[in-house]
Amino acid sequence: MAVRIVALALFALGASAALGPDIDVMVPGYPLVDGPMPHKRMSYAPLDRSKPYAIGHRGDAGEFPEHSSLAYLSGIKHGADFIECCDVVLTKDYVPICRHEPLLSNTTNADSVFPTKKRTYVIDGYNSTGVHAIDLTLKEIRKLRLRERLYSRSQVYNDWYPVITFEECIHFAQHAPRVVGIYPETKHPTWHDTLIKARKGKTTITDQVLYYLKKHGYGAALNTPEWLAKPVFLQSFESNNLAYARTKSQVPIIQLMDDFTVPLPDRSFPNYGAMMTSDALAKIAKYANGIGPWKETLQQTVTRTDGTQYLNSTGLVERAHAAGLQVHLYTLRNEPNYHTNTLTSIEDEYAYYFKTLGVDGGFTDFPGTLAQWLRNEVAKNTTWPALKI
Numbered sequence: 338m339a340v341r342i343v344a345l346a347l348f349a350l351g352a353s354a355a356l357g358p359d360i361d362v363m364v365p366g367y368p369l370v371d372g373p374m375p376h377k378r379m380s381y382a383p384l385d386r387s388k389p390y391a392i393g394h395r396g397d398a399g400e401f402p403e404h405s406s407l408a409y410l411s412g413i414k415h416g417a418d419f420i421e422c423c424d425v426v427l428t429k430d431y432v433p434i435c436r437h438e439p440l441l442s443n444t445t446n447a448d449s450v451f452p453t454k455k456r457t458y459v460i461d462g463y464n465s466t467g468v469h470a471i472d473l474t475l476k477e478i479r480k481l482r483l484r485e486r487l488y489s490r491s492q493v494y495n496d497w498y499p500v501i502t503f504e505e506c507i508h509f510a511q512h513a514p515r516v517v518g519i520y521p522e523t524k525h526p527t528w529h530d531t532l533i534k535a536r537k538g539k540t541t542i543t544d545q546v547l548y549y550l551k552k553h554g555y556g557a558a559l560n561t562p563e564w565l566a567k568p569v570f571l572q573s574f575e576s577n578n579l580a581y582a583r584t585k586s587q588v589p590i591i592q593l594m595d596d597f598t599v600p601l602p603d604r605s606f607p608n609y610g611a612m613m614t615s616d617a618l619a620k621i622a623k624y625a626n627g628i629g630p631w632k633e634t635l636q637q638t639v640t641r642t643d644g645t646q647y648l649n650s651t652g653l654v655e656r657a658h659a660a661g662l663q664v665h666l667y668t669l670r671n672e673p674n675y676h677t678n679t680l681t682s683i684e685d686e687y688a689y690y691f692k693t694l695g696v697d698g699g700f701t702d703f704p705g706t707l708a709q710w711l712r713n714e715v716a717k718n719t720t721w722p723a724l725k726i
């Protein structure tokens with residue numbers, strides 16, 4: 338494990354020297370953080386629970402290929418309280434790795450390395466065509482290199498960086514120069530578990546994630562001293578696997594929620610809108626510590642008689658807080674085309690969601706921007722009256 342990490346880091350170091358990216362890649366245990374961050378004074382600083390959490394979405398996906406070593410290290414360097422470590426999918430040998438989807442074709446060079454492994458799976462009702470992690474062993478996946486998913490973002494890091502395992506991602510968080518939390522997501526648990534069963538496997542994706550969490554010292558209840566030393570939230574868009582996790586572990590749980598009309602793959606609720614009532618939130622609070630809603634479900638645009646518009650709460654944040662649940666929204670992105678209607682800058686989005694609505698944390702593709710804004714607010718003595726963390 339240690340040897341492998343060193344090899345990966347050295348690989349990353351070599352690549353960064355060749356490409357000159359704006360980041361100091363770390364040697365395990367010693368992230369070389371310089372630049373504008375007051376990193377020395379942050380050394381071994383505890384998790385800051387006096388303000389909302391900045392959660393590095395897929396690491397620092399706005400700046401580096403998502404779930405790459407660079408993205409995680411950049412998220413840590415730029416001040417994320419948590420790195421989304423990670424979106425978990427399983428390999429053929431059931432090793433948890435960090436990929437947003439079982440499909441590798443869109444974010445790696447898998448199609449050219451393993452052209453014969455292409456096939457179509459129906460994942461939560463959609464056809465997914467290409468090379469999938471579940472058909473490659475970890476050894477095979479080591480041969481792949483990452484590619485940027487969005488054409489609108491930098492492509493210069495393509496084909497240099499390897500796929501990271503869940504354990505390697507945990508290693509990055511645990512060797513940060515301050516307390517940095519992790520935030521694993523079980524991806525498509527119904528699909529994964531059905532496939533594992535068909536292959537006569539004896540595990541589930543949730544058991545695999547819980548196993549590695551326990552192995553690395555995670556699993557204490559929310560806000561206990563043990564949790565504060567190794568903060569973690571387990572997240573999923575399905576409900577049954579999270580309720581199952583609660584029977585096995587005290588690990589804090591966040592129930593993700595998609596748009597109102599989207600059905601849940603495990604059919605535990607007819608759709609996400611049905612999870613947002615006070616009654617449903619009270620049921621969710623029996624196994625979860627918070628919800629992770631899409632930001633567009635938190636507000637609605639109201640048009641005044643003069644034609645101007647403003648945003649008003651849908652009441653979801655208020656209902657979740659009343660049920661004792663934290664609210665961590667997704668996804669804040671700096672590019673203007675991702676901004677919520679009537680909010681014309683990312684700072685307007687931060688102010689609306691964190692100060693007006695009182696959201697407790699935000700997944701962001703640019704954790705550095707949010708962390709800086711939060712530091713500025715702290716310097717202005719901003720108070721967060723609704724904060725539930």
Ligand SMILES: *[C@@H]1O[C@H](CO)[C@@H](O)[C@H](O)[C@H]1NC(C)=O
Pocket residue numbers: 438440443
């Ligand atoms: C992969 O890329 C194709 C082509 O752009 C797109 O249709 C598909 O939705 C993408 N799949 C995922 C899982 O991102």
Ligand SMILES: *[C@@H]1O[C@H](CO)[C@@H](O)[C@H](O)[C@H]1NC(C)=O
Pocket residue numbers: 462463464
């Ligand atoms: C998936 O592909 C099959 C076979 O080509 C097709 O019949 C079906 O309509 C597709 N499903 C979706 C959701 O696109």
Ligand SMILES: *[C@@H]1O[C@H](CO)[C@@H](O)[C@H](O)[C@H]1NC(C)=O
Pocket residue numbers: 639649650651652
């Ligand atoms: C604004 O939101 C609150 C809380 O959900 C609600 O009670 C109120 O009716 C809304 N106002 C308008 C104009 O939609």
Ligand SMILES: *[C@@H]1O[C@H](CO)[C@@H](O)[C@H](O)[C@H]1NC(C)=O
Pocket residue numbers: 716717718
């Ligand atoms: C914030 O509070 C501190 C301590 O009370 C005070 O010294 C400082 O002037 C305040 N800063 C602002 C911007 O109000």
